[in-house]
Amino acid sequence: MDENTYEPEEIQKKEKRQIHSFLAAMIIVCVGTFAGVAVTWSHIYTQTYVNGLSQISADSARARHGKFRQMRQKYMGKAQAREVKGLYLTAYSAGSDQKLNAMIDLIHKTELNAIVIDVKDYSGLVLYDSDIELVNQLGLEDDRLKDPKAIVDKLHEEGIYVIARQTVFQDPILAEKKQEWAIKSKNGGLWRDHKGLAWVDPTKEEVWDYNMQIAKEVAAFGFDEINFDYVRFPSDGNMSLVAYTNGDTPKYEVMEQFYANIAKEMEGVPVYTSLDMFGFVMERHDGMSIGQRLEDAVDHVDYIMPMMYPSHYPSGHLNLDNPADHPGLVFENGMQKGMPYFEEKRAKARPWIQAFHLGAVYDAQKIRTQIDVIEKHTDGGWILWNASNRYGTDGLNMAIDEDKKEKN
Secondary structure (H helix, E strand, O other): OOHHHOOHHHHHHHHHHHHHHHHHHHHHHHHHHHHHHHHHHHHHHHHHHHOOOOOOOHHHHHHHHHHHHHHHHHHOOOOOOOOEEEEEEOHHHHOOHHHHHHHHHHHHHEOOOEEEEEEEOOOOOEOOOOOOHHHHHHOOEOOOOOOHHHHHHHHHHOOOEEEEEEEOOOOHHHHHHOHHHEOEEOOOOEOEOOOOOEOEOOOOHHHHHHHHHHHHHHHOOOOOEEEEEOOOOOOOOOHHHEEOOOOOOOHHHHHHHHHHHHHHHHOOOOOEEEEEEEHHHHOOOOOOOOOOOHHHOOOOOOEEEEEOOHHHOOOOHHHOOOHHHOHHHHHHHHHHHHHHHHOOOOOEEOOEEEOOOOOOOOOHHHHHHHHHHHHHHOOOEEEEEOOOOOOOOOOOOEOOHHHHHHHO
16 A cells, blocks of 8 residues: 555544654754754853853953953852962962972972962062952052963862962052051151051951952962961051051951951852961960951961961070971970860861071971971961972972872
8 A cells, every 4th residue: 555545544644643753853853953052052161261261352351351250250169178288489480381380390299289379469569460440540460470370270280279379468569559548657657667568457448348359350260269468467667656547446356357358258259268377376365466366267267377487486485495496396386275276167277387497497307397296286288488489399298199199
């Protein structure tokens, strides 16, 4: 029986089969089209994110960075937390391929797994090409990093955790150019420390807002953590001439308000936060005239990084003529006294380690002693500090390849 000799019932069945076949074909086409669009969009989004919105023309760099920041903050989460074992680099060092590659090699050879990079240093200069209006209006930048996102991406490809270091209230260039935000002298004009540097006033919320803008901009480059340094009132210079503006409010309460502002402003931004503090915060709780106390900070950030360099403790500390000669005693005392303040709190302790010669020669044994004491008390990690960025394997455990892969 050919197709022209069907009975009416058979014709109806054939027509139904044809309709069903047509509908099935249309469904397949629609699904395929939708899938193709989804894959295409996914590819476009992925390429857009990875390349920092590379489809936008080179002459609209500021727009590219702005959109990239929005996309990263919307779609990306925080890095996996780890026990950070890091070293510090200036923006000049991080911006040098030769130096950065040397540090990557050192990290792969050793237990190290992190790098801290200046994005705003003691000068107050923003060390990358910023989109922030005030930075550009007042000329507050010096683009030493050139392409911070590329640096961060490169380090991430090597399994390295990347921390941005941002100074806050020691900001002489902002103080000079925005004097209504600066600490004043009782003699008139700006107060200056013993190095001649002006400071901005920690009570000024405009200064807080400015620094939060920088932190959010930096986070969008892909940094895993923002480390806030100089989060305090000044300490060096003719302090009797400082015209304080905090009135009856203790300095440590001003600083706690600032820490709380960090928590509020950085909520939802995919980075961890940390604070640098004087090493003495681990054993003193009077604010030390600079407004720093552990108890005011541990609920507001992820890490507290006390600068427990033994060379910075005065003669007579722990009845030692030269504390720099006794890193084990200095760290053990500080960690024992300070760690109870971290119990059941948001923050973990992650001290800075002395990796420079001052007060004593800091050889492998002295560096290792500091690390061992820290790791006995906390899994928050540690960071090596050497202002000249001279680092070697002294005091560090060498990496076992498989272990290193798992860590990173």
